[in-house]
Amino acid sequence: MMYILAPSLLAADFNILGQQILETQRAGAEYLHIDVMDGIFVPSISFGMPLIKSIRGTSRQFFDVHLMIMNPEKYIKEFVECGADGITFHLEAADCAEKVIEDIHASGAEAGISIKPGTPVEAVYPYLDKIEMVLIMSVEPGFGGQTFMPKSYERIRQLRNYIDERKLPVKIEVDGGVGKKNVREIIDAGANVLVAGSAVFKKRSISDNTSQFMAAFKEKEEEKNKCDNGKDRQK
Numbered sequence: 410m411m412y413i414l415a416p417s418l419l420a421a422d423f424n425i426l427g428q429q430i431l432e433t434q435r436a437g438a439e440y441l442h443i444d445v446m447d448g449i450f451v452p453s454i455s456f457g458m459p460l461i462k463s464i465r466g467t468s469r470q471f472f473d474v475h476l477m478i479m480n481p482e483k484y485i486k487e488f489v490e491c492g493a494d495g496i497t498f499h500l501e502a503a504d505c506a507e508k509v510i511e512d513i514h515a516s517g518a519e520a521g522i523s524i525k526p527g528t529p530v531e532a533v534y535p536y537l538d539k540i541e542m543v544l545i546m547s548v549e550p551g552f553g554g555q556t557f558m559p560k561s562y563e564r565i566r567q568l569r570n571y572i573d574e575r576k577l578p579v580k581i582e583v584d585g586g587v588g589k590k591n592v593r594e595i596i597d598a599g600a601n602v603l604v605a606g607s608a609v610f611k612k613r614s615i616s617d618n619t620s621q622f623m624a625a626f627k628e629k630e631e632e633k634n635k636c637d638n639g640k641d642r643q644k
């Protein structure tokens with residue numbers, strides 16, 4: 410399994426945004442997580458299409474757009490035209506999730522469904538053969554800098570088992586309170602795309618912070634390869 414870091418733009422310094430994005434790209438972050446908030450689905454308002462369009466010219470990263478907005482179906486095409494590579498919407502905010510997924514795919518992007526901490530994991534099961542990613546929120550969506558909810562480990566494990574039993578090619582992304590201290594436990598539970606805002610953009614340097622995530626991913630991949638080789642030899 411490949412592990413991916415998705416630095417969350419919300420925690421960046423907007424005075425030097427382009428520079429900061431490039432630092433995450435250079436240090437190995439393949440995704441850029443872009444939180445769009447409407448002040449209705451979540452209490453806060455962040456940024457939207459003009460910002461995405463403007464930074465598209467700066468970065469080659471996969472633009473992982475997380476819509477924390479009501480009626481996501483209204484805006485899919487526009488977000489893709491601005492540069493979104495993947496669009497994740499909230500199951501709690503969509504009238505007809507199937508239609509949103511269809512629209513995302515028709516626009517040429519990958520589709521993801523996100524669930525808040527109080528929504529049962531089972532709620533995404535009916536859509537797993539139609540989407541590329543599930544985003545498990547490990548905090549209440551709306552603000553950066555919150556503490557990771559420990560019950561998220563069990564939710565990630567449950568979803569990982571369900572996906573693996575059915576051999577579905579669906580990524581599991583986790584967002585909220587992700588940092589160097591819990592990265593290993595989160596990937597051990599079965600997540601493979603990790604969103605991190607404060608842990609990448611605040612304290613120390615962006616490249617050091619990003620590199621620490623990359624090192625944790627590499628260590629996990631090497632351990633997994635060793636185990637797989639051992640199993641092959643026993644066959």
Ligand SMILES: O=C(CO)[C@@H](O)[C@H](O)COP(=O)(O)O
Pocket residue numbers: 417419420442444475549550551552553554555584585586587604605606607608
């Ligand atoms: O979507 C959200 C918050 O709603 C996140 O993407 C945060 O931006 C993550 O921030 P940290 O918890 O990593 O600081």
